[in-house]
Amino acid sequence: MSDLIETLSKPWPWYISGPLIGLTVPALLLLGNKSFGISSTLRHVCAMCVPAKIPFFQYNWRSELWNLFFVLGIFFGGVFAALFLGGTDEVVIDENLEAELLSYGINNFSALVPADLFNFEVLFSLKGFVLMVVGGVLVGFGTRYAGGCTSGHSITGISMLQPASVIATVCFMAGGFFCANLIVPIVLSW
Amino acid sequence: MSNPPQRERSATIGFYFRFLSAGVIFGILLVKSEVISWFRIQEMFRLQSFHMFGVIGSAVFVGIISILIIKKLRLRTLDGEPIHFVPRRFHKGNVIGGLIFGFGWALTGACPGPLYAQIGTGALVVFVTLLSAVVGTWLYGYFQSKLPH
Numbered sequence: 001m002s003d004l005i006e007t008l009s010k011p012w013p014w015y016i017s018g019p020l021i022g023l024t025v026p027a028l029l030l031l032g033n034k035s036f037g038i039s040s041t042l043r044h045v046c047a048m049c050v051p052a053k054i055p056f057f058q059y060n061w062r063s064e065l066w067n068l069f070f071v072l073g074i075f076f077g078g079v080f081a082a083l084f085l086g087g088t089d090e091v092v093i094d095e096n097l098e099a100e101l102l103s104y105g106i107n108n109f110s111a112l113v114p115a116d117l118f119n120f121e122v123l124f125s126l127k128g129f130v131l132m133v134v135g136g137v138l139v140g141f142g143t144r145y146a147g148g149c150t151s152g153h154s155i156t157g158i159s160m161l162q163p164a165s166v167i168a169t170v171c172f173m174a175g176g177f178f179c180a181n182l183i184v185p186i187v188l189s190w
Numbered sequence: 191m192s193n194p195p196q197r198e199r200s201a202t203i204g205f206y207f208r209f210l211s212a213g214v215i216f217g218i219l220l221v222k223s224e225v226i227s228w229f230r231i232q233e234m235f236r237l238q239s240f241h242m243f244g245v246i247g248s249a250v251f252v253g254i255i256s257i258l259i260i261k262k263l264r265l266r267t268l269d270g271e272p273i274h275f276v277p278r279r280f281h282k283g284n285v286i287g288g289l290i291f292g293f294g295w296a297l298t299g300a301c302p303g304p305l306y307a308q309i310g311t312g313a314l315v316v317f318v319t320l321l322s323a324v325v326g327t328w329l330y331g332y333f334q335s336k337l338p339h
Contacts, residue, residue: 042327140327
């Protein structure tokens with residue numbers, strides 16, 4: 001048993017985790033005809049809490065409660081994985097990236113989310129504000145404007161062979177490539 | 191919304207528990223596959239690692255095959271209901287919103303799903319990112335009629 005836990009505690013290779021992630025599509029369909037797509041939960045939270053008579057938030061969000069339970073589960077899954085399947089190895093990253101990050105003073109690679117960047121102290125700096133608040137707003141605004149994120153468009157949409165989802169995914173990647181290579185280095189150097 | 195009206199009996203604790211459980215499994219998957227890692231996302235966008243492309247690519251592959259199987263065998267849900275597929279129609283938001291999301295993805299190193307998982311692993315400050323994402327969605331709703339679609 002402890003051998004099993006130890007094996008599961010190492011990072012899982014893409015050819016195992018990828019297909020399993022893909023199975024989420026049929027799983028949710030079979031569980032109740034639900035379409036796998038997580039960014040809509042951001043919309044449901046708005047509709048639940050602050051609809052403010054905005055047309056986009058006037059709909060029966062109660063029929064989408066399943067998705068809020070799903071992301072609550074994701075949260076608990078994160079807790080479980082961190083507590084019991086955490087492993088103690090540092091994240092092994094590409095040496096070029098490591099060198100680049102070291103030049104910005106980032107040298108803590110012990111967690112999946114860089115502790116040197118994502119903490120409350122950095123949050124109150126311009127760098128942290130851009131990474132977390134501006135970044136977050138862009139994610140929330142962009143995913144709903146696009147009508148989905150990687151789960152809704154890239155995985156579910158492309159699985160349904162929808163051209164709109166292919167286009168959306170290409171744009172996700174284009175935006176990400178541009179920002180990660182041209183803007184993130186600037187922000188990290190602040 | 192796209193889903194047919196819920197029947198009273200499906201709004202039970204058991205019904206929602208299915209999705210909570212699926213979410214837990216998915217959350218574990220996100221963490222162990224390192225999809226939630228800001229480092230992996232940076233590597234992906236710098237073409238320094240195949241990992242993320244492998245994850246997304248194989249996920250799509252499995253997704254395509256499973257939907258084909260569901261359609262061919264006309265599989266039904268656990269409750270015996272037929273499975274519907276709602277097509278997604280193209281609009282300009284796919285492009286503009288897509289690019290904007292891509293920007294955010296590179297900065298935060300996370301798309302919406304991973305945000306929930308990251309908080310679970312103890313990166314509590316990501317709750318601020320999640321809250322910002324909710325604000326971002328709200329802003330979209332507010333400006334929706336003024337944006338090109």
